[in-house]
Amino acid sequence: MRKTRQREVIREELTKLDSHPSADELYRLVRKRLPRISLGTVYRNLDVMFREGMIQRLDVGGSQMRFDGDRSDHQHIRCVRCGRIDDMEALPELTKSERDAVKGAGYRLLARRIEFLGLCPACVKKAGRH
Amino acid sequence: MRKTRQREVIREELTKLDSHPSADELYRLVRKRLPRISLGTVYRNLDVMFREGMIQRLDVGGSQMRFDGDRSDHQHIRCVRCGRIDDMEALPELTKSERDAVKGAGYRLLARRIEFLGLCPACVKKAGRH
DNA sequence: TTGATAAAAGTAACCATTACTGATAATGGT
DNA sequence: ACCATTATCAGTAATGGTTACTTTTATCAA
Numbered sequence: 001m002r003k004t005r006q007r008e009v010i011r012e013e014l015t016k017l018d019s020h021p022s023a024d025e026l027y028r029l030v031r032k033r034l035p036r037i038s039l040g041t042v043y044r045n046l047d048v049m050f051r052e053g054m055i056q057r058l059d060v061g062g063s064q065m066r067f068d069g070d071r072s073d074h075q076h077i078r079c080v081r082c083g084r085i086d087d088m089e090a091l092p093e094l095t096k097s098e099r100d101a102v103k104g105a106g107y108r109l110l111a112r113r114i115e116f117l118g119l120c121p122a123c124v125k126k127a128g129r130h
Numbered sequence: 131m132r133k134t135r136q137r138e139v140i141r142e143e144l145t146k147l148d149s150h151p152s153a154d155e156l157y158r159l160v161r162k163r164l165p166r167i168s169l170g171t172v173y174r175n176l177d178v179m180f181r182e183g184m185i186q187r188l189d190v191g192g193s194q195m196r197f198d199g200d201r202s203d204h205q206h207i208r209c210v211r212c213g214r215i216d217d218m219e220a221l222p223e224l225t226k227s228e229r230d231a232v233k234g235a236g237y238r239l240l241a242r243r244i245e246f247l248g249l250c251p252a253c254v255k256k257a258g259r260h
Numbered sequence: 261t262t263g264a265t266a267a268a269a270g271t272a273a274c275c276a277t278t279a280c281t282g283a284t285a286a287t288g289g290t
Numbered sequence: 291a292c293c294a295t296t297a298t299c300a301g302t303a304a305t306g307g308t309t310a311c312t313t314t315t316a317t318c319a320a
Contacts, residue, residue, distance in 0.1 A: 002286050002297055023276080038300045043277065045298090061189045061243070063276065063308090077237050090231035098246075101218040106251035107207050113191070113245040116228075121236035132266055132317050153307080168269050173308065175267090193277090193307065 001052065007045045009033050014055060015069035020076070020085040022064040060085065060115055079120035088116060131182065137175045139163050144185060145199035150206070150215040152194040190215065190245055207246035211253040218246060 013029045014021070021029070027042045046067055050057040056068040060078055066085060075088040092114050102109045143159045144151070151159070157172045176197055180187040186198040190208055196215060205218040222244050232239045 004286075004298065006299075036300070038302090040278080040301080041299060047278095059191045065276085075231075077232065077235055077239075079237070080240060086235050086237070088228075088231040088235060090225070090228040093225055093227075095223055097221055097223075098218075101205075102207065102246060102248065105207055105216050105218060106254075107209070107216070107246070107248040108254050109207075109246060109248040110210060111247040113243075113247060115243040116232060116237070116239060117241040117243060118232065118237040118239040124236075124238050134267065134317075136268070166269075168271090170270080170309080171268060177309095178267095195307085 001048065006030075006034060006037055006041050007049070009037075010042060010045050011049065011054070011069070014067055017069065018087075020058060020066040020068050022066055024064075026067065058085070061117075075114050075116065077116035077118055079123055080117050081119055081123040081126075084120045084122075086120065131178065136160075136164060136167055136171050137179070139167075140172060140175050141179065141184070141199070144197055147199065148217075150188060150196040150198050152196055154194075156197065188215070191247075205244050205246065207248055209250035209253055210247050211249055211256075214250045214252075216250065 009030050010026065013033075014026060023043055023046060024039065026046070027037075027039050030037055030042060046055065046057070049055045050067075053071070056071060058066040058068055058076065060066055060076060062083070070087070075090055075092065076085050077088050078085050092112060094112070098112075139160055140156065143163075144156060153173055153176060154169065156176070157167075157169050160167055160172060176185065176187070179185045180197075183201070186201060188196040188198055188206065190196055190206060192213070200217070205222065206215050207218050208215045222242055224242065228242075
């Protein structure tokens with residue numbers, strides 16, 4: 001993997017954020033520093049860095065992928081109203097009922113994806129008393 | 131909501147299955163009975179029925195939506211090798227660590243989506259000793 | 261039976277993502 | 291330092307699932 005200015009800036013902007021931007025959100029940020037960069041370059045580098053384990057790619061609900069510069073194993077909570085995604089510190093524990101269910105289905109369990117859905121602080125306020 | 135032959139057949143074919151077809155898989159099935167039905171009609175009716183609470187729409191990983199005629203609250207396990215999706219009986223329990231994390235993030239929790247990932251029985255066999 | 265209109269078929273548009281096509285530039289060997 | 295190799299780039303076209311549009315058909319209350 002060669003060292004390029006584009007990849008450098010993409011990674012810098014991503015790790016600078018504590019949000020979980022989509023590819024085009026990141027593209028808009030990166031373009032402030034590299035106005036001639038193309039969207040394809042952003043996608044390609046996000047893909048390369050994901051496959052190298054440098055960043056996380058989140059396949060949360062919705063049509064777009066999200067990216068996360070934080071490589072630690074953590075969960076996410078998504079606001080169903082505004083789409084915002086935040087980190088969660090919760091450590092998922094596999095319950096007995098879950099282990100039994102996996103066994104019952106005849107599957108070999110590899111991973112468990114948990115996504116919390118709710119209203120973010122800002123949207124709780126806006127939603128008011130509903 | 132009017133009663134139409136198309137919607138009837140779509141629902142029949144979906145509830146007949148215990149798998150979790152994508153829209154185009156269902157389209158291929160329905161076409162055997164209604165050869166002139168269009169893909170758009172399948173999408174429209176799946177959407178209508180989902181919004182009416184008649185069926186479930188699963189936004190699991192990958193690019194396609196999956197549909198489920200079983201309206202009961204249950205979890206799913208997806209085979210990472212062949213894409214097959216099966217039901218899981220496990221009842222998700224919210225752990226203390228999870229409740230604390232939600233509170234810490236300032237969110238109002240609405241739901242929790244869990245997806246189990248693994249190898250289905252057929253793929254465990256094929257995968258052999260790996 | 262009929263008029264209003266929901267829903268159909270067929271087709272075009274949409275949008276995130278991926279693939280392609282020369283041009284450019286990072287890297288390793290001489 | 292130079293050159294050859296080739297990863298990567300910018301720009302653009304293609305892909306694929308889904309949605310929207312347009313015209314026609316069919317359901318259903320009056």
